Amino acid sequence: MDIRNLLEKVKNGDIDIDLAIDKLKDLPYEDIGYANIDHHRQIRNGYPEVIYCEGKSDEHILGIIKRMNEKGSNILGTRCRKDTYKKIRNIYPNCEYEELSRILKIENKPIKNIGKGKIVVVTGGTSDIPVADEAYYTAKFLGNEVERVYDVGVAGIHRLLNKLNILKSARVLIVIAGMEGALPSVVGGLVDVPVIAVPTSVGYGANFGGISALLTMLNSCASGISVVNIDNGFGAGYLAATINKLD
Amino acid sequence: MDIRNLLEKVKNGDIDIDLAIDKLKDLPYEDIGYANIDHHRQIRNGYPEVIYCEGKSDEHILGIIKRMNEKGSNILGTRCRKDTYKKIRNIYPNCEYEELSRILKIENKPIKNIGKGKIVVVTGGTSDIPVADEAYYTAKFLGNEVERVYDVGVAGIHRLLNKLNILKSARVLIVIAGMEGALPSVVGGLVDVPVIAVPTSVGYGANFGGISALLTMLNSCASGISVVNIDNGFGAGYLAATINKLD
């Protein structure tokens, strides 16, 4: 552990105490005024850096990317406006953009596959695709094999059963549904691997922007299921990757 | 229509105007101070009289039964306390009681089967049985053939598919579920007859006394489904009977 190293150096007089105190502070974060960038995570596990773009000005996003890029990191931006993307591409031409899921990516070095198995992303309907693709691209960027099975909601249960062999081939499942959100319960009863449920804000009337689907998933009578926030495809992809790299 | 009859009598002088006005008021309801009893419905369609016992004192319930019984009606009491039942049985020994569903019944004349097909009552779990039995006994009392399929929730989808032939034999389906409440959506995708969904307050955590299941059912992506209030087994049974007697 670094702290022991540092203490040994202090003991041996190899380092000044005030400097040691500073070191303890400075290592993992870089403070650029409006943001504290965490380079730590990237160093530790080779993951790309991630920027949640919503609610940040273009200037802030560009500033953060500049610092990350200087280190040669791969960079993933979520909820990125198309206009922002265009500004970034002018400066970093290797920048790419997925329009439906609003994912921005800069690959400065090849992505290594570090997942131990396959992640499968399942949706109830066609309208859940933007969230599903956010999960899909996130998990791919984090070094995983990912397969998609879309529009197999519970109101036509045979559509789902037709895909059973794909479901059963997964090491981790991400199951995404809006409206009544019942799909994870059914899937959870069919497999024996972790199921990450993602409610979407798809629907109308008393769906309350996804609350109905969220509650359904929290109350699932199937075991082995957990839930991330409404429309949080990124969170699901990240968690799936975290599980899938366990060995 | 009665009103034409009455008007004809008025025209012919067969009836006094003040009396005619009174007639218009008095026909269908009997005012006993704390309640206005509707004998009308019973006369029209041969249905038993129904008393919602919750929140009524034993004295009031007994008073209402007394008036109904004088007419020889069949009587159905819902949400009846066991103590109340015992008091009633002392006076009306032909009174019966279903403990789980808290249904009280007095059969003063045989129930005629007036339903055109079969009603099937389905539940997700064992804990939904009190509500399901309220629907079951209500529909039977209203003159229907009823069959029960219990504990076939979506987390073990094959349990449900095993019963598919029974589901398909129904003219009307009542589907009852707590927790995530996804069962009606799956059933609704498997059949082509009306599905009445009943959320129950079974569950814990963020199920909010049945609200989670209620929202799930309202947001169902399957067609042909409608919803009654939480735990309202009586309402589902009554509506199923209303549909099943259509010819």
Place this chain on the structure above:
Amino acid sequence: MDIRNLLEKVKNGDIDIDLAIDKLKDLPYEDIGYANIDHHRQIRNGYPEVIYCEGKSDEHILGIIKRMNEKGSNILGTRCRKDTYKKIRNIYPNCEYEELSRILKIENKPIKNIGKGKIVVVTGGTSDIPVADEAYYTAKFLGNEVERVYDVGVAGIHRLLNKLNILKSARVLIVIAGMEGALPSVVGGLVDVPVIAVPTSVGYGANFGGISALLTMLNSCASGISVVNIDNGFGAGYLAATINKLD
């Protein structure tokens, strides 16, 4: 049942096992990547195909219509943007559009009347008409005689009583109301046929986009009433048709 047929063929060696497994998968659904089209329902009951257009891109909607049209189906689109309609009409000139209810329809073959009685659609106010017309056109497309009674809300109870003979002529009633949503309770007390209640998001202040009306309808003290989601005219029309074709 098809599965018996298939098993018989397997037994007789008329079909290879792997092929049999494939057959079981392929029959009712057509997977076009972003959607799994259910041609099954159409084959079974002659209903038109239905597309819920909200949240789908024009390209997806056109792609789905193309596949459906190839089979000569009648097609119903709900919540269809006017712009989308115009694009579709350029390709399928027999396409029609109801602006108020945003209903799109393509009649490739005449609609057969398969309903056993009349469906009556009732509204509390003028502002409920878009939802009411969605129910009206849906039920008509599904082969029913439908009649409309609009703006007869409970604050002027005689407006409603004036239409009593129309209400009583219905085999199924769809009752639509916003604001306090009391109309279904009153109608439910006047008739003895199924009442489908539809809350609308009409109103202001503490109506919460229709929640107030929804709760009113769920808590109705009248029997024989069930509820569909807020503004879900299509769901009401579809359910009414499902009930009305029971024989």
Place this chain on the structure above:
Amino acid sequence: MDIRNLLEKVKNGDIDIDLAIDKLKDLPYEDIGYANIDHHRQIRNGYPEVIYCEGKSDEHILGIIKRMNEKGSNILGTRCRKDTYKKIRNIYPNCEYEELSRILKIENKPIKNIGKGKIVVVTGGTSDIPVADEAYYTAKFLGNEVERVYDVGVAGIHRLLNKLNILKSARVLIVIAGMEGALPSVVGGLVDVPVIAVPTSVGYGANFGGISALLTMLNSCASGISVVNIDNGFGAGYLAATINKLD
């Protein structure tokens, strides 16, 4: 105005300044430590004193009554536990108690009729009677003629129409309903006098302890209606009296 009187006395030297300051403080309220009793209102308009008993200890209630009784006031206690009543009766034998509505009353002097017309209290069901009686006894104590019309809910609209002449005889109406709470809207459309709507917590499922009825009443499409809190029979009775004494 008293303050002018007082200032005149100050000017004339008839009263000491410090005493004047004290006078200004002491007049209307009596501070007994745990409560500030408002004798003012009673002096002004001859109304009885009112104690909201819920959440107060018996000792506090008795202490407050003692001070009030010393002035010979009539006293009204709402939400009074039966046990509390018994303790009070031991000390003040002219104390009376209405068990259903939990109203306590001490008439130290005859109640004068000060209302200009009749108040009519209407309920949707039998279970609303405790709240309705709280309104009834409150309005009577405040010097009004009051008439009761119970169990005339909207699901049997003719029960209500039968009582139309009583409704039309009122100067102020209190309309009380639980479950869907639609009664005030219908009544409001039938009369041209102020309607005070009282939601009750009667019902089950998604009625949320009266919230459903409350929202219904707030969203009423009839004019001339206002709402008091759930189960607040006292508030309705008091307001009706306040309106009815206007001349």
Place this chain on the structure above:
Amino acid sequence: MDIRNLLEKVKNGDIDIDLAIDKLKDLPYEDIGYANIDHHRQIRNGYPEVIYCEGKSDEHILGIIKRMNEKGSNILGTRCRKDTYKKIRNIYPNCEYEELSRILKIENKPIKNIGKGKIVVVTGGTSDIPVADEAYYTAKFLGNEVERVYDVGVAGIHRLLNKLNILKSARVLIVIAGMEGALPSVVGGLVDVPVIAVPTSVGYGANFGGISALLTMLNSCASGISVVNIDNGFGAGYLAATINKLD
């Protein structure tokens, strides 16, 4: 009563039975397809006709005004878009418009003062004025003397106490407040006449579009207060007028 008249005519053969049945239906309402206009109220009490314009198309509003205008009624439109007003003015040049409160008015005959006393409209802040003016103009149109006291919220209690003599001069008070909505409680403790509380959607954060103020007013510890829906200035003005014309 008209019904007796009619019955007498029927008895005397002065009117045909079928015609009598029609008469009973036709009198108070005029059905113009998308709306049932209630001319009844206007005839009864000389009130202007009122149109709630929100959610109605310009065509519908114009159609309704045309029918009303033919009878020479005074007309009040609430929540009227400015564009709509301009179209109406082109046809009916005597049409006027209050921009802040979006009130439209057509005075075809002079407004008679029928109120027995003065109505006072009070607001907590400057931002409540649009709602307050809706109440103000409504009450004036219904024939009342009305006075305004604006921006006297409870956080500066002396601002309110400075206006005490105006408050005490009212026969009915309308008290309007957003944010915490405490003003009606304070006013209710200062006067002995009916207080109509109107919550407004003014505020931010956890005010939930007026719900916070609504709950405050419903839970008021002052007596003699009732509440109308959020931002419902019209409802308050109408109710105040209804109370103020009692004699």
Place this chain on the structure above:
Amino acid sequence: MDIRNLLEKVKNGDIDIDLAIDKLKDLPYEDIGYANIDHHRQIRNGYPEVIYCEGKSDEHILGIIKRMNEKGSNILGTRCRKDTYKKIRNIYPNCEYEELSRILKIENKPIKNIGKGKIVVVTGGTSDIPVADEAYYTAKFLGNEVERVYDVGVAGIHRLLNKLNILKSARVLIVIAGMEGALPSVVGGLVDVPVIAVPTSVGYGANFGGISALLTMLNSCASGISVVNIDNGFGAGYLAATINKLD
């Protein structure tokens, strides 16, 4: 796969078609009237059978245990009343009970450790222990090494940092907190393994029986976190085991 086996037997005439259809139905579930027992899962993965006891009668629980016990399964009962436990112990003396977490267990055969790493259960406070122990015993029963770190909530951040080496030794973390529920966010920022967050209903005031903690966890700004229902220690333990057995 069994279905292929069966089909081969059908092809070879080794099994009758009707019998084959029956087989397909009967295998995994045993229908005992009020419950459909899933013996399937146990056979597949050696997991103990699990009974959710809440809302089931003692008779039902005993009946289910009897069937399970006949197969020699290990049995886990959650939310088991102490009284129920006593009845069960009379019949199955090897039954054990954890009073705080209300866990019932019958070990008919030794539990094999099948987890690949260590699961660590962390709580914010002392009052979260019942839920935490439910997770702890569930995970142990499912064959895992589990360690507990209790009462290290965020208001004393150094308590948590003191345990950092234990947190970092986990392959899966279960983090349990009531009140503000912030612990999972902090833990999630300190580790790189999956974090299962469990909100508890501990707290008072505006915690709404755990909703506050639930929302906190869903909105966590840390990655790699997912959430199960309020107080759902069993679900967390089961999911942790599901993740921990991945290889």
Place this chain on the structure above:
Amino acid sequence: MDIRNLLEKVKNGDIDIDLAIDKLKDLPYEDIGYANIDHHRQIRNGYPEVIYCEGKSDEHILGIIKRMNEKGSNILGTRCRKDTYKKIRNIYPNCEYEELSRILKIENKPIKNIGKGKIVVVTGGTSDIPVADEAYYTAKFLGNEVERVYDVGVAGIHRLLNKLNILKSARVLIVIAGMEGALPSVVGGLVDVPVIAVPTSVGYGANFGGISALLTMLNSCASGISVVNIDNGFGAGYLAATINKLD
């Protein structure tokens, strides 16, 4: 700072590195299995130790008190059951108990007055006293002069104005109210010192266990006000003390 001290000792070889690591862990917290006791705070500022007793078993509470008492600390227990108090008194006879506020206190050494001014606790009603007394005793135990002004709610504004000089004598105000919760807004407009608002769960109907008062206080239009959780008298007393000891 201690960490510098420790580092100096490490540098000088006065302390072993492993021991230094241990020291860093052990100082402020004592881990007794089910709880991590924070002796730190007590050492720092002489405050009594505080135990939140709700949801803790008597054994746990006794165990924690035992450890605290060994250090001679003053001890404050909140939400303490009377039964628990009796058990504690048997062991620690100098233990005292305030029944209304359920405060437990052990004074092992005299309380020093460390507040710079006076704290005043104000309530709207008599029923708020239990919460108010929790604040009162907490602030006193933390070394403050505290004065109480009870039952001066806004519906009788002169009761409050009568106490203005006491309000103005405070350095910090705690203002406690249930029902509509408007008192802090009015007080906040009268003084220029910090106001801590405490909503209480007193009330009925749509007060939602204090939510109504909570929202009122959060939306206060007066400045200088902040809010603690519903019924959280302890939190208010603690914060008031924290402010009052600033110099």
Place this chain on the structure above:
Amino acid sequence: MDIRNLLEKVKNGDIDIDLAIDKLKDLPYEDIGYANIDHHRQIRNGYPEVIYCEGKSDEHILGIIKRMNEKGSNILGTRCRKDTYKKIRNIYPNCEYEELSRILKIENKPIKNIGKGKIVVVTGGTSDIPVADEAYYTAKFLGNEVERVYDVGVAGIHRLLNKLNILKSARVLIVIAGMEGALPSVVGGLVDVPVIAVPTSVGYGANFGGISALLTMLNSCASGISVVNIDNGFGAGYLAATINKLD
């Protein structure tokens, strides 16, 4: 006190009684029709005048500023639209504007530092800056030294610990966070001075426009924390200043 002065003058005949009554009314407020300006506060404590601009027309804002400016006050406008600012600057060229926080300021005289210590403003993320800056500029305008520490949310706890010495240098802390809102709990456990928590509406999914963060903060298990409304940076800055000027 002024009232004694006035009374002495009345006694001595130095002032006419009617004039005295007027004086009592006129002093602190200036009524300009649509607003009652409180010059009182400014006179008392030298604070700048504050205008909450949201929901006020430009004309009203300009009118209020004109009156304030005539007195030479410093003026602070919150939630000011940029367009409004430009109109004001044309008239008052010394007007300044902070775009991110939408703060408008006119310094007619130098701001005196009246705070006794330093206020520190802390945020969880970059997106909280608009609210944080509103607090920052408010506190500075009210005469305080203020320091900012931004983007130190709990998911990277070391970022926060790195800034511990700044946190400990504060006399009052304002802690601002969206999403899960856990930062104030952690900060509250690290310091012994008052912490003002501000939830922001930053986040998505089930954060409900800041409600999630608000609940987290209200339920904080740390002591010494209180909460202001969502996004209410001004309120936090004002309260911090009120605390910081206590001596």
